[in-house]
Amino acid sequence: MTKEKILFLLFFINFAGATNLDYDETDEYLTGFNFIRKSNKLWKDGTIPYKFRDDRYSGRSYSEEEKAMVRKQMGEMETQLGPGCINFVEDENCTNCLHFVKRFIDRCEATIGNTTEPYMNLESPECFEDNGLFHELGHVLGMAHEHIRDDRDEYVDLDEDLLEPYAKIAFRKKPMFGQTYQAPYDFKSIMHYPLKKGCVGNSTCMKIKTTYSLALNESNILKKYPVKLSPTDIYKISAAYNCSIDHTVVAEYVQYAVKIAVSKNNVKDCTSTNTIDTSTAESSTTATTTNKPTVCAAKGYTIHINTGTCYTFKVLTDVKRNWTDSRAECQKAGGDLAKFSSSEEWQSVKGLLNGVNEHVYLGGRDVQQEGTWLWTDGSPVLFTVWWDTNYPRVNKNWNCISAHYTDSWKWFDSECYFNRYAMCMIPV
Incomplete structure (x- = not known):
C-alpha cells in the first residue's frame, strides 16, 4: 500500500x-x-x-x-x-x-x-x-x-x-x-x-x-x-x-460597507440590541446612514466611506521626511498616512494642500508586488487620480504615491527615500 x-x-x-x-x-x-x-x-x-x-x-x-x-x-x-x-x-x-x-x-x-x-x-x-x-x-x-x-x-x-x-x-x-x-x-x-x-x-x-x-x-x-x-x-x-472592478460593483460595495460600518457603530452605542423596534428599522437605518456624513462635516471632519468613521486630516509641513518616517509621524498622532476611496473623499480634503509648495506623500505603495498598489492597511488602491495615462510607471524603485504640488495635486509614483511633506488621517 x-x-x-x-x-x-x-x-x-x-x-x-x-x-x-x-x-x-x-x-x-x-x-x-x-x-x-x-x-x-x-x-x-x-x-x-x-x-x-x-x-x-x-x-x-x-x-x-x-x-x-x-x-x-x-x-x-x-x-x-x-x-x-x-x-x-x-x-x-x-x-x-x-x-x-x-x-x-x-x-x-x-x-x-x-x-x-x-x-x-x-x-x-x-x-x-x-x-x-x-x-x-x-x-x-x-x-x-x-x-x-x-x-x-x-x-x-x-x-x-x-x-x-x-x-x-x-x-x-x-x-x-x-x-x-x-x-x-x-x-x-x-x-x-x-x-x-x-x-x-x-x-x-x-x-x-x-x-x-x-x-x-x-x-x-x-x-x-x-x-x-x-x-x-x-x-x-x-x-x-489585481483585476479592475466595474464602477457599479464599487458603488454596491461601498453602499454595503457603509451600512455595516454604521450598524457596527450602533452596536457600540446601544446597551442592548433586543429592544430595537423592527417596525422602524428601515427608516432608522436610512436616517443614521444619511446623518453620519453630516455630523462629521459639522465638526470639520470627513467620513471615510469604507469604514463609516470620521477622520481629521493633517498635512505635515514642519519637516520633510521620507515615506517611512512620514508614516511614523502619522502613527505618533494616532493615525496613518492618508488613504482615499472616492473622488468625494479626495476633493473634501484636497483644499488642505493649498499653499503647500512641495510634493506630499500619501499612504499607497506597491513594494510587495510591482503594480499592485496597496494602502498602509493592506487594502487595494481602487480610486486614483494619476498625473496622466503614463502613470503609474513600471519601475521597481518607484513604489510610493505622492501628490504633485505643481499640477492640481495629481498623483504620481516615486522613490520612497525622498524627503517630502505628508498627509495624515486620524480617526476621531
Whole structure:
C-alpha cells in the first residue's frame, strides 16, 4: 500500500460519517482570516487549468451532465468577475492543475488556492444543488470561510451545542494567517455558511445579530448559498488577482460597507440590541446612514466611506521626511498616512494642500508586488487620480504615491527615500 493510500485511509477514518461539509481548512498556514495571503498560493495570471479524472482511490468519475454543470458555473464566475480576471481552462493533459475527483466520502470539498495537489471532490448531490459548487470554486480561488473570521462573533451568534460533532472544524475561527483586504464582514458572501448548515437536525445554530439583520433588511439572507458573488467577494478576488472592478460593483460595495460600518457603530452605542423596534428599522437605518456624513462635516471632519468613521486630516509641513518616517509621524498622532476611496473623499480634503509648495506623500505603495498598489492597511488602491495615462510607471524603485504640488495635486509614483511633506488621517 502506498503512502498516499495510507494517508487517505487515515483521513477517511477520522471523518467517517461526515456529510455535506467542505473540510477545506486542514492546512492552517494556507487558510485563516478569509483569503490566502501568500501570493505563490494564488493562480498565476488568474488562470486555473483543470481536468476531470477518475479518482485513483474510488475509481469514480463525473457524468457528462455533471461536467456541464461545472463548466457552466465556472463561466458564470468568470462573467461576474469581469473580462480577463479569472480564467478556467480545461486541459486533459495538465499535471499541476485542479483535479475534479470523486472520492468515497459523501461531501463537497476543495483545497484552498493553488496548493501542491489542488483538487475538488463533488461526491454529494448537495454540491450541485443550492449553489454549493459556487462556494467550492471560491475555495479554489483562495477564499476560506467568511464565518471563520476572527471577528465573527461581533456579527453572528453561534450555538456550538447545536452543531453536529463533525461540523465544528468548519466553524473554528482562525488566526491571522490570511487577510480580509480590510473588507467588512460579508453576510452575502458565497463563502458564508447558511444559518442551518452543519446544525443538528433542522435546527438553526447560527443567527445574525439583530442590528445587522435589521440594517440588511433581507428576508432570504443566509437561508442558502447565494446565486452570485457579492460585491465584497468581487472586491477581494479582484484585489488578490489585481483585476479592475466595474464602477457599479464599487458603488454596491461601498453602499454595503457603509451600512455595516454604521450598524457596527450602533452596536457600540446601544446597551442592548433586543429592544430595537423592527417596525422602524428601515427608516432608522436610512436616517443614521444619511446623518453620519453630516455630523462629521459639522465638526470639520470627513467620513471615510469604507469604514463609516470620521477622520481629521493633517498635512505635515514642519519637516520633510521620507515615506517611512512620514508614516511614523502619522502613527505618533494616532493615525496613518492618508488613504482615499472616492473622488468625494479626495476633493473634501484636497483644499488642505493649498499653499503647500512641495510634493506630499500619501499612504499607497506597491513594494510587495510591482503594480499592485496597496494602502498602509493592506487594502487595494481602487480610486486614483494619476498625473496622466503614463502613470503609474513600471519601475521597481518607484513604489510610493505622492501628490504633485505643481499640477492640481495629481498623483504620481516615486522613490520612497525622498524627503517630502505628508498627509495624515486620524480617526476621531
